[in-house]
Amino acid sequence: MRKSRFWTAVCLLLVSALLLAVFPMQTEAKSADGKTVIVIDPGHGGSDPGAQEPPFGEGAMTLYLSLWEAQYLQCYDNVEVYLTRTDDSSVGLKERVNFAVSKHADFFACNHFNDSENPAVSGGSEVYVSINQSLFPQEAFFAQTELDELSTLGLNVRGIKFRVGDHGDYYSVLRNCSKNGLEGAIIEHCFLNNENDRKYLGGGDTAALQNVLQTMAYADARAIAKHLHLKSTIMGVDYTDYQESEITWPVLPFSADM
Template sequence: MNQIVVETTDAVLKEGPGTEFPQKSFLKKEQRLTVYSRKNHWLHVKTDDNKTGWVADWMIAAGYKNPIEKLGDATIVIDAGHGGADSGALSIKNKMEKKYTLLYAKELEQKLEAAGAKVYMTRSSDKTVSLSSRPILAQQVHADAFISIHFDSCDQPNAASGFTTYYYHTGKSLKLARCINQSFGALGLENRGVDKGDFLVIRDNTQPSVLLEMGYINTQKDFDNISDPSYRSEAMGDVVKGLKKFIENND
């Protein structure tokens, strides 16, 4: 057995060696852990307050992955929400959310690859992808950021408007959310800011992760923007700017 010290602010203690296991608690920066064993990239540990569980090695110490300093060296996972049997929300005229999340994901993929980043997509076509597999991909490739793209919906059509940037974990995920949200320009819709959201793909994610709700699909004003290629291009260009800011200031 050996001891290690938590060097990050967003490490999570899990009940088993994987993102699919329930969360037990958060680990504090500079907390000491006793390591019992290792399974792949997961460590079986006991905390200094006698809690036992599993923690991902790349979450507790920056040294497990060489830090990057520019977007061109980054690995980004893009998650096009819904897909296949899961249509997502519907517009007033029954246009499916899944179609537009994929269009936006591909737009972002193209722009990031043009900037030199390595990009992984949770889906590149209209297929069903489980929720749990999406954050697992980010874990497997040690993504520097995970971006999930969605569109909001309200109970009554035309009752709400605007786009929101969601995070779940504080630390790097919150920083990522702020960098992206602050990079959005005048897109023609209200910027509703940064908020905490209990969404599985960011809650069960060990990598810096955000979920973007890029407008209300069942509000006609928003949908007119959502379905406009120029809005899509500008919005995803702003996401690239936010990612660049996050990577270059990721200390």
């Protein structure tokens, strides 16, 4: 039964890929006042600190990165930006998406840092998207844009991923985004237990880590701005006519051994 669900999801994604090649999709704002609404979700927090690989703590890192990302996004014209948490507090997974829906969000970006039980896992960035056939094309385009941005920072690119669970998407935030027709993605920036990624994060130097997280936040914001075709009068950039790059196939299922 589990294998059957997996291959059904794969077939749906292949159909989506074919449709994507023939009918490229463009994300448009849907809020009542015409503004583009973006919700940034700093993963974990409070009683759920996430991956802990001293001196790195995921919950604290996602919050710091997300606060900077929100500041960068607020520099774009006609945009509203919200965060699901602004301190070290616990927020339920479903509540995070419900908050985004209550704000009539156009996009939901869930920030994380990775960890693996496999010490030999290759480090780098990956983006998880929904298996929902109607959302997959837009989310895959964003994922590729995000990975392109992170690769310019020197991070290894592990690709666009999906994970199938018993009730559709394995990850709760993607599953609940899907139920609400909300475009979203989970960004796993790098691995906290990979030697190369740990060096990239500053190797334990606090000032270096803060600089890296700010740089990542800017890359994240730029990827979202490109995907949503935003422009910023203050920064002098205009992505209104931005053409997203072709998706690097294949989109891969989750694997703990990769």
